[in-house]
Amino acid sequence: MVIAIASDSAPKEATLVAFLPSAPEPKVKAEPEPIAPNLAAQPFLPVRPVVTRPRETPWQRRIWYGLAMAGHSGAAFDGWTTHRAVAGGYGQEANPFLRPFAHSYAIYAATQVSPLVMDYLGKRMMMSQHGWVRKIWWLPQTAGASVSFLSGAHNVGVVH
Numbered sequence: 323m324v325i326a327i328a329s330d331s332a333p334k335e336a337t338l339v340a341f342l343p344s345a346p347e348p349k350v351k352a353e354p355e356p357i358a359p360n361l362a363a364q365p366f367l368p369v370r371p372v373v374t375r376p377r378e379t380p381w382q383r384r385i386w387y388g389l390a391m392a393g394h395s396g397a398a399f400d401g402w403t404t405h406r407a408v409a410g411g412y413g414q415e416a417n418p419f420l421r422p423f424a425h426s427y428a429i430y431a432a433t434q435v436s437p438l439v440m441d442y443l444g445k446r447m448m449m450s451q452h453g454w455v456r457k458i459w460w461l462p463q464t465a466g467a468s469v470s471f472l473s474g475a476h477n478v479g480v481v482h
Contacts, residue, residue, distance in 0.1 A: 375449065378449065386441075389460060389463035392467040393436075393441065400473045401432070401434075404473075409425070413477075440462040440463045444459050444461075447459035447462070
């Protein structure tokens with residue numbers, strides 16, 4: 323290192339200005355220290371998913387398809403008996419949403435909307451994150467099919 327001295331008119335007074343290096347020093351050392359491996363390191367464990375989604379069993383799938391067929395069959399039966407009762411002049415459609423379709427064959431398609439909604443709701447309930455909802459997933463389809471068959475039976479009674 324070189325020491326730079328500034329001199330004034332008085333030669334006795336020397337002021338130390340700065341320590342200046344003779345050459346620039348590297349910021350990183352040329353010989354890095356070896357990294358010691360961590361002896362406590364364990365192999366990676368498999369990661370489990372944070373959220374597990376419920377799955378349907380083959381038995382639940384069979385029951386769901388059976389209830390879907392029952393619901394759509396009941397809706398077709400209700401549509402047929404409603405059309406027969408309205409066309410024969412024995413009564414009128416009480417449901418305001420189905421009333422515009424009661425005098426035509428469109429009643430068959432219109433009555434299939436409710437079972438579709440119940441099928442979707444039952445499937446969503448089967449896959450729910452809540453255990454109490456998964457236990458009653460069959461209820462919407464069963465209730466829809468029951469109401470359709472009861473309505474059809476009522477219509478048959480009106481015609482006869």
